[in-house]
Amino acid sequence: xxxxxxxxxxxxxxxxxxxxxxxxxxxxxxxxxxxxxxxxxxxxxxxxxxxxxxxxxxxxxxxxxxxxxxxxxxxxxxxxxxxxxxxxxxxxxxxxxxxxxxxxxxxxxxxxxxxxxxxxxxxxxxxxxxxxxxxxxxxxxxxxxxxxxxxxxxxxxxxxxxxxxxxxxxxxxxxxxxxxxxxxxxxxxxxxxxxxxxxxxxxxxxxxxxxxxxxxxxxxxxxxxxxxxxxxxxxxxxxxxxxxxxxxxxxxxxxxxxxxxxxxxxxxxxxxxxxxxxxxxxxxxxxxxxxxxxxxxxxxxxxxxxxxxxxxxxxxxxxxxxxxxxxxxxxxxxxxxxxxx
Numbered sequence: 001x002x003x004x005x006x007x008x009x010x011x012x013x014x015x016x017x018x019x020x021x022x023x024x025x026x027x028x029x030x031x032x033x034x035x036x037x038x039x040x041x042x043x044x045x046x047x048x049x050x051x052x053x054x055x056x057x058x059x060x061x062x063x064x065x066x067x068x069x070x071x072x073x074x075x076x077x078x079x080x081x082x083x084x085x086x087x088x089x090x091x092x093x094x095x096x097x098x099x100x101x102x103x104x105x106x107x108x109x110x111x112x113x114x115x116x117x118x119x120x121x122x123x124x125x126x127x128x129x130x131x132x133x134x135x136x137x138x139x140x141x142x143x144x145x146x147x148x149x150x151x152x153x154x155x156x157x158x159x160x161x162x163x164x165x166x167x168x169x170x171x172x173x174x175x176x177x178x179x180x181x182x183x184x185x186x187x188x189x190x191x192x193x194x195x196x197x198x199x200x201x202x203x204x205x206x207x208x209x210x211x212x213x214x215x216x217x218x219x220x221x222x223x224x225x226x227x228x229x230x231x232x233x234x235x236x237x238x239x240x241x242x243x244x245x246x247x248x249x250x251x252x253x254x255x256x257x258x259x260x261x262x263x264x265x266x267x268x269x270x271x272x273x274x275x276x277x278x279x280x281x282x283x284x285x286x287x288x289x290x291x292x293x294x295x296x297x298x299x300x301x302x303x304x305x306x307x308x309x310x311x312x313x314x315x316x317x318x319x320x321x322x323x324x325x326x327x328x329x330x331x332x333x334x335x336x337x338x339x340x341x
Contacts (some may be wrong), residue, residue, distance in 0.1 A: 036065075082132055
């Protein structure tokens with residue numbers, strides 16, 4: 001089969017499109033014909049690699065998969081249109097028992113720890129299959145999967161966002177943040193956003209943001225936001241940018257505020273003034289992925305229209321390198337989806 005893959009970690013140049021062996025299908029797994037698979041910033045990090053990440057090469061990324069079953073599997077029939085829960089629980093333990101699947105040491109992610117969907121075919125656990133939400137194309141179904149799961153856990157379980165609370169999303173164009181804007185509005189929070197440029201600012205407003213500040217026109221963007229909160233700060237701040245914005249996020253957190261992060265697109269090492277943490281009694285919360293029950297809720301929200309797929313562009317799988325480049329440059333609002341035509 002053909003796939004977008006790499007044989008060594010590195011920058012864009014390591015990506016190849018070409019023939020790789022067909023996937024093996026273990027017991028309890030199913031073979032899918034991939035129709036669409038969306039890119040995430042996770043794919044950039046995996047391609048670059050980090051200490052301790054050990055992958056079987058060639059590696060195939062891609063966590064957000066929509067496709068059709070190649071053959072009957074358990075209660076599923078060949079030709080069924082499905083989406084795939086990207087989180088794989090490989091064992092039962094204290095975390096999975098209480099529904100904290102992504103905390104389990106046995107938790108794996110399609111496209112990160114195991115080969116994913118940037119290919120003609122992919123093998124996935126049968127228990128991770130779900131019917132494709134009604135009325136969505138393959139690209140629309142693939143786009144919100146990982147980011148929806150991540151945003152749901154981040155806001156509902158970690159931040160415990162409440163009706164009427166004031167929430168700031170730092171950055172607007174990435175998949176998690178654009179989804180968090182929608183979900184925050186659905187949860188009846190007052191959502192403010194830091195966006196990069198007038199087009200992204202307008203898109204954030206269209207998703208329901210009450211106030212949007214453009215950091216490209218105001219380097220001291222945190223000051224008007226602080227004034228807008230009557231100088232009280234925010235109940236919840238979503239900061240997945242990291243080094244470039246961490247100081248401002250600390251300043252903008254209100255008394256008892258929660259700062260939640262699921263990533264670090266500008267770099268992982270940031271300076272923290274600890275005085276903000278103890279004087280305002282802040283909570284710094286990490287989050288990643290979510291549970292299988294969370295994934296089912298996300299699909300329900302898609303069915304109801306409470307969450308809408310946000311697609312920046314669709315590209316053929318053969319042009320996957322260009323998709324990586326779009327994400328690295330931060331040009332997108334929403335998801336870049338690769339089609340396996």
